[in-house]
Amino acid sequence: MHPLTLSSAGLLRLIKSLSPAQAGAHLSVSAIHCLLFEAGILHAGAHLPTALLSAYAALGRPRDARDLDLLMDGVLPDNVALSVALAACHGVSLSAARKPGKMVHALIVTSGIVPDVFVSTELIRVYGECGDLSTSRRVFDEMTVRSTISWNAMMHQYVRHGNVDAAYDLFLAMPRRDVVSWNTVIAGYCVAGRCRESLGLFRQMVSPSSFPVHPNGPTMSTVLTACAGAGGLETGIWVHAYIDKNRMNDDGSLDRSLIDMYAKCGSINKALQVFEKAPGKRDLYSWTTVICGLAMHGRAADALRMFQVMQDNGIQPDDVTLVGVLNACAHGGLVDEGHRYFHSMEKRYAIAPKIEHYGCMIDLLGRVGRLQEAYNMIKTMPMKPNAVTWGALLSACKVHSNVELGEVAAAEVGKLDPGDPWARVMLSSMYAKAQDWSSLARERREMNSLQMKKTPGCSSIELNGEAHEFVAGGFQHPQLAEICSVLENVEAQTHAG
Structure with missing residues (x-):
């Protein structure tokens, strides 16, 4: 049926019926648009321009949405049309002067249109995506x-650009x-x-004194990630109990986060308990997380066994799973197995090795002292090595006292991350171990001239849900006097015994 034989309501139905799944749908929208424009009836119905905008946006045609001629016959777009047009602008990469969002904004300002809350919110998002937070x-x-x-x-725009305080x-x-x-x-x-x-904010959120806002799945996933990052096992156990009490993991959607939290907080056995409790709800992510956790804890044989069981259950690995497998081989010193898995990735699993997989192999070779092989792999990689890759080689050179290759690795790390003194500190340590005092003095002079300072080591413990951090050489802990007193008493009792 020709579009021009339809009523306004029929035209609306025709436009809305076009689906992104239909081949050539965008051509159909453009054809209807042209026919209506040429016949001078684009504005025969008040909602036709908005319907076309919506169709263009749904079909991923932001440029066409932008070019829709809404100003013909003196008709200005309404706030609904503006919202749709701005939504179509998300992610469009054009020069700053011609960003479609700015063009829509300019139309709003020059025409005197009063934007409603929806239009203004879309403008905030569009400018935020462009990195223009001041205009947002x-x-x-x-x-x-x-x-x-x-x-x-x-x-959200502040957070996505790293300004969490704002x-x-x-x-x-x-x-x-x-x-x-x-x-x-x-x-x-x-x-x-x-x-x-x-974690402090989460405690406020669930506090009885707060407004009644209940956490959801994404909240708990983030909180478990925070527990893992802080090494807060006590808090993680409390969060797990909160999840169970409120039945927030009946579908197993938080298993991966729970496994990851327990593994990173040092309790691989609790991670395995979570994994084992619901065999029917295990997905690729749960398998991958437990394999990576076992690898992290040096349980290479268990990780590889789990990898085989995963495949026996009909679940194919992804690139992250293979990182866990290769890490297991590295921690277990399993060179032959590591080579076998690495070289079978593309043929058996249709996964092209990424820099992370090469990094695992370099770590593996370095741990067992095959430094020249590790160096050759770096030089023949199909991608440019990064600071992590060279850092793995540098660490291995320090362990195996290979100063010559260590100097090469340290120089490369320094080029890629010149502000980080870690590589120079490692090299200085190697010089000291080799009793190369002139090179050690030279390295320290260069560090001083560049005003580089080693970041002091720190450790933390969790007590009664609160994390206590101790920095090497630091005296800032508020309970320092009490801690020293307890330690002195323990030392005195030890000597007395």
Whole structure:
């Protein structure tokens, strides 16, 4: 049926019926658009332009959505059309001067259209995606009415660009917070490596004195990641109990996060308990996580056995699974097995080795002292080696006292990460062990001239749900006097005994 023989309502139905799954759907939308424009009836129905915009956006045609001629016959787009047009702009990569979002914004400003809360929120997102946080914030500040979604959108943009403190300031200023608000700041601190602050926020969220906002699956997944990052086993056990009490893992969706948390907090047996409790709910991610956890704890044989059982259960590995397998071989010193798995990746599993897989092999070869083979693998890799790859070789050179190759690796790490003194510290240690005092003095002079300082080592313990951090050579712990007193008493009792 020809589009022009249809009523306005029929045209709307025709446009909405076009699906991205249909071959040539975008051509059909363009054809209808052209016919309506040429016949001068594009605005015969008030919702036809909006329907075309929606169709273009759904079909991934943002340029066509932008070019829709909404200003013909003096008709200005309404806020619904503007929202759809801005939604179609997400992810479009054009020069800064011609970004479609800015063009829509310019139309709003010059035409005197008063944007509603939905349009302003889309502008916040579009500018945020472009990295223009100052304009995002200006749009936010100019809003006369803000929804919780608007606050969350602005917070999300701060978090995605690493400014979690600004996101938290907004969070504190919010008149009403929902679960997305809490999830955004909790995840923001976690991604920034500030895991203790992330966990502190979660405790506030579930505190009886807080507003009744209940955590959901994404909340718990992030919190478990924070427990893993902070090494907070006590807190992780408490979070696990909270999940079970509130039946938040009946579908097994949090198993992977629980396994990962327990493994990274040093309790591989608890990780295995989680894995074993629900055989019918194991997916690739659960298998992969437990394999990586076993590898991390040096249980190479168990990790490889688990890998075989996984395949026996009809689950094919992905590239992350193979990283776990190769790590297991590295920790177990299983050179032949490592070579076999590495060289069968493409043929058996259709997985091309990535830099992470090469890194595992270099680590494996380095651990067993086959440093020249590790170096040759780095030089013949199909991709450019990174600082982690060279760092693995440097660590192996230190263990096996190969100063000559260590100097090469340290120089490469220094080129890739010139601000990090780690490579120079490692090299200095190698010179000291070899009693090469002139090279050691030279290295220290260079570090001093570059004003490089070694990051002091630190350790932490968790007591009653609170993590205590101790820095080498530091005297800042608030309970230092009490700790020293206890240690002195223990030492005195030891000598007395």
